Amino acid sequence: MHLTHVPLRVATGAYILNSGVGKLRADEGTAQYLHGAAASTYPAVFKDMEPTKFTKLLAYSEIAVGAALLIPKVPATVAGAALTGFGASLMGLYFRTPSMTLEDGIRPSQEGIALAKDAWLVGGGLTLLTQGIAGATKSGVKSSKKAIRKATPFTG
Template sequence: MHPTHLPLRLATGAFILNSGISKLGADEGTAQYLHGAAASAYPALFKDMEPTKFAKLLAYSEISVGAALLAPMVPSTVAGAALTGFGSSLLGMYFRTPSMTLDDGIRPSQEGIAVAKDAWLVGGGLTLLTQGLLGAAKSGVKSGVKSSKKAVRKATPGKR
């Protein structure tokens, strides 16, 4: 993990992990609310799922994303992809729920403000993902240059 990723990974990872842990013991009303929001946004995926099972699935998903962000051995590309996917699913729910946006379909209504802020999760995830990919590409170029230099030295004995 690059040291500059630490603040982003700690802040978002701790928040998402805590959110997931708190949903593990969701009561029936909370489970129905969570399921209702997800089922209306993604009916093909969640319409037929029991609310309590959905709440557990959501809890375990959040715990997984939060733990991936907090674990230093998880590469930034993997943690960033998980965060981007998670944040994108929340923004998908935001854009698919008419009561969450104003008439223009973009700006948040009072009800949508809590979900609209999840755009930061997508931004953070994309930052980790692209920096991880660019870092891997850069190190690949460096190792390729080193290999090329070694090959040139072997091909031209006596010159160093």
């Protein structure tokens, strides 16, 4: 894990991990609320799923994303892709629920402020993802140069 990724990964990872652990103990009402929101936004995927099973799936997914961010051995590209996907699904919920936005369809309504702030998850995920790809590319170029130098005899 690159030192500059630590603040982003710890802050978002701890927050998401805690959210997932909290959902493991969700009551029936909470499960129905969470499932209803997801099923109305992504009906093809969640409409027929039982609310308690959906909530467990959501909880374990959040725990996995949070853990991926917190475990130093998980590459930035993997952690960033997980965070981007998670954040994008929340932004989908935000944009597809008419009551979440004002008439322009972008700015949050009072009800939508809680989800609109999750745009930072997408930004953080994309940051990790692009920095991970850039770092891997840079590392690959260095390795290739080193291999070429080693294989090419010096003819000075």
